[in-house]
Amino acid sequence: MTSPTLSAADHTAIDTVLQSTDRLLSENYPGDDGTRQPVHTVYVPADRFTETLVADWGAEALAALGAQGGIEALCTAMGLPAPLIDQVSGRVTAKLHSEPIEDLRLDFEDGYGLRPDAEEDSDTLRVADLVAATAKDGTSPPFIGIRFKSFEESTRARGLRTLDLFIARMMERGGLPEGLVLTLPKVSTAAQVEAMVYACEKLEQSHALPAGRLRFEVQVETPQLILAADGTVPVAKLLHVGNGRVSALHYGTYDYSASLEIAAAHQAMDHPAADFAKQVMQVAVAGTGVRLSDGSTNILPLGSDENIRSAWKLHSTLVQRSLERGYYQGWDLHPAQLPSRFAATYLFYRQGFGAAAARLRNYAHRLESTVLDEPATARALARFLQRGLLCGAVDPQDIEDEVRISAHQLAALAQTGLMPTVEENND
Numbered sequence: 001m002t003s004p005t006l007s008a009a010d011h012t013a014i015d016t017v018l019q020s021t022d023r024l025l026s027e028n029y030p031g032d033d034g035t036r037q038p039v040h041t042v043y044v045p046a047d048r049f050t051e052t053l054v055a056d057w058g059a060e061a062l063a064a065l066g067a068q069g070g071i072e073a074l075c076t077a078m079g080l081p082a083p084l085i086d087q088v089s090g091r092v093t094a095k096l097h098s099e100p101i102e103d104l105r106l107d108f109e110d111g112y113g114l115r116p117d118a119e120e121d122s123d124t125l126r127v128a129d130l131v132a133a134t135a136k137d138g139t140s141p142p143f144i145g146i147r148f149k150s151f152e153e154s155t156r157a158r159g160l161r162t163l164d165l166f167i168a169r170m171m172e173r174g175g176l177p178e179g180l181v182l183t184l185p186k187v188s189t190a191a192q193v194e195a196m197v198y199a200c201e202k203l204e205q206s207h208a209l210p211a212g213r214l215r216f217e218v219q220v221e222t223p224q225l226i227l228a229a230d231g232t233v234p235v236a237k238l239l240h241v242g243n244g245r246v247s248a249l250h251y252g253t254y255d256y257s258a259s260l261e262i263a264a265a266h267q268a269m270d271h272p273a274a275d276f277a278k279q280v281m282q283v284a285v286a287g288t289g290v291r292l293s294d295g296s297t298n299i300l301p302l303g304s305d306e307n308i309r310s311a312w313k314l315h316s317t318l319v320q321r322s323l324e325r326g327y328y329q330g331w332d333l334h335p336a337q338l339p340s341r342f343a344a345t346y347l348f349y350r351q352g353f354g355a356a357a358a359r360l361r362n363y364a365h366r367l368e369s370t371v372l373d374e375p376a377t378a379r380a381l382a383r384f385l386q387r388g389l390l391c392g393a394v395d396p397q398d399i400e401d402e403v404r405i406s407a408h409q410l411a412a413l414a415q416t417g418l419m420p421t422v423e424e425n426n427d
Contacts, residue, residue, distance in 0.1 A: 028240055029287035032383070034414050036390045037291050038103035038143050039345050040332045041250070045111040046146065047123045049130055054141055058100030060335035062093070064301065068308060074339050077309045078316045080347060087350045092342045095392050100338055102391070103143035103329075106131075108162050109150065109185050110255075120158065124165045132173035145181030147219075151192040160199060167214075171207045181247070182216040186255065188224040190238040197243050215245045217293075221252030223259055226280050236284035246290055249281050250331075253295030269295055269318050269330075282326060294322040296331035301340070312340040319344035328387060349388030356381045357402035364405050364419050375417030382413035 044053065065071050071089040080088065106127050108120065115123075127146065134140035146166055149159035163182065170176050184196050200214035218238060220226070225235045239246055256277060257267035268274065278294065285292060297318055301311035315337055322330055323345065332341055360381045362369040373381070385403070388394035389410070399410055405419075412420040 030289050031287055031415075032289050032291075034383070034386065034411055036142065037328055037387070039328065039391050040101075040330055040341050041103040041105050041143075041293060042101045042332050043105050043107050043111055043147075043296075046106040046108045046127050047112065049106050049127055051130055051134055051139065054101045054104065054134075054139060057335040057338065058096045061096050061100055061338040064308070064336040065093075065096075065339050068305065071339065071343070073309075074312055074343055077313055078340075078343060078347070080343075084347060084350060088343055088346045091346050091392055092339060095342050096338060099141065099392075100335075101141045103179075103181065104141045105145060105147050105181065105183055107147045108159075109147050111147075117158070117161075120162060121165060124162050125169050128166050128169035129173060131177065132170060135177040136174070140177065141179070143179040143181050144177065145179075145183065147183035147185055150186035151184065151195055152186060152188075163199065164203065167203050167207065176209075176213070182214065183219060183250070184216050185219040185252070186221050187218050187238070188222040188234075189228075190234045190241050193218060193238040193242050193246065197241070197245055200245055212244060215247040217248040217250050218242075218246055219250045219252050220277065220281055221255035221259070223256070223277075226277050233280060233284065235281055239284060239288050239290055248291040248293055248329075249285060250293040251278050251281065251295045251327075254298065256295075269297060270321060278325070278327065291329065292327050293329035293331070294318075294327040296333050298333065300334045301336040302334070308336070311336075315340040316344035316347075320348055323348045345391060346393040349384070349391070349393035352384060353388065353394060353398065353402070356384050357398070360385065360405075360413065361403045364403065364409070364413065377417075378413055379415070379417035382410055382417070386410055386414045 042057070050056070065074060068074065071092050072085055074092075075085040075089055108124070112120075112123075124146075131140065131144055135144075146162070148162040148166075149155035151159060167176070170180075184192070187193060196216055200216070201211075203209070204211060204213055220235060225238075226233065228234050235249065251269075251274065253269050253274065254267055257271060257273065258264075260273050262271065262273060274295075278292075281292060297315055299311050299314055301308040301315070319330060319341055322328075330341070332338060359369070359371055359373055360378060361367065362371070363373045363378045363381070385394060385399060389396065389399065389407075396407060399405065399407065403410070405413070409420060412418070
């Protein structure tokens with residue numbers, strides 16, 4: 001009879017050797033938590049924020065569509081076949097009415113510029129008041145926050161002051177909204193992230209906030225973050241010195257391109273230099289639970305009918321390209337970009353829905369299939385469907401009808417790639 005030969009002491013010795021690895025994987029690579037990620041971030045100069053901004057953007061987006069013949073005209077310009085136009089058009093129109101902005105960033109950096117301290121102080125307090133008011137009355141988007149000035153020497157004090165005033169005023173107005181997002185721009189070293197962690201810790205202590213409540217996005221806009229002077233990759237290091245506070249990495253199309261001396265006419269989301277930086281970012285965040293966002297295109301759908309439709313087609317193509325490469329979020333800069341953002345996003349999930357649903361159904365119910373999927377692939381299939389569900393491209397009934405599982409089971413599959421047991425399903 002064959003018996004194992006490794007003793008209990010051998011197992012203990014191996015466990016001891018791997019303690020640091022176990023701790024690293026557990027603490028630094030927890031994986032995606034399955035919560036909602038917005039499909040876009042809308043950037044607006046902070047002083048232009050009003051209580052009706054979200055509704056105003058939705059109305060302007062719908063008006064832009066109307067002037068071009070409606071959502072069907074946009075879908076046709078994108079080259080969608082008739083069956084997909086039917087699936088996408090109604091959903092996009094409904095989205096522009098109900099939730100035209102998923103994530104709103106009130107910008108005190110490039111979009112705001114350098115102003116007297118008294119003016120920026122005043123705008124900071126006013127913005128905090130409006131964020132609190134819209135959160136209270138339900139007109140705020142699911143995610144909202146500020147981008148303050150960078151921690152480079154020339155703007156560091158101003159950026160910290162704006163952050164400090166904003167948090168203090170929000171606390172005076174009843175506390176921080178659940179979907180609060182803080183954005184740290186122009187990061188070039190991991191030390192700047194460590195400084196932001198220090199600032200967050202101090203602000204939490206000052207306002208009696210739970211430890212870890214303040215998290216922040218890092219904007220990747222400098223080549224020094226991709227490759228440091230010593231040959232290391234700071235964008236990977238900063239995730240692990242962030243003490244769990246780094247929520248996302250956002251690629252900054254134009255600052256990054258300009259820093260590489262790429263001519264203005266060729267600065268774009270699909271430039272090879274952009275792809276390289278974004279692939280490094282993607283490898284760095286793998287398994288950490290940190291989200292990724294692509295940047296923006298500055299080709300706006302304005303002017304002549306030809307320019308508008310050309311810009312919509314370009315934007316939708318870039319959005320689709322990002323989604324195909326695992327970047328599920330991007331930036332929008334103008335209301336007229338919202339129709340192409342949502343049309344391209346919904347097209348991505350509707351096009352892939354049938355095949356993903358069938359494969360996940362076969363996996364979940366152990367049906368015979370020509371494709372043998374493993375838990376890792378099942379997790380990816382479920383997360384794809386879950387993302388489509390969360391943004392409105394897929395309906396809960398679609399999941400029940402085509403996959404024949406509940407939303408709870410879909411969430412469990414998206415987390416682990418395993419179907420929950422009966423006991424887990426009843427929790």
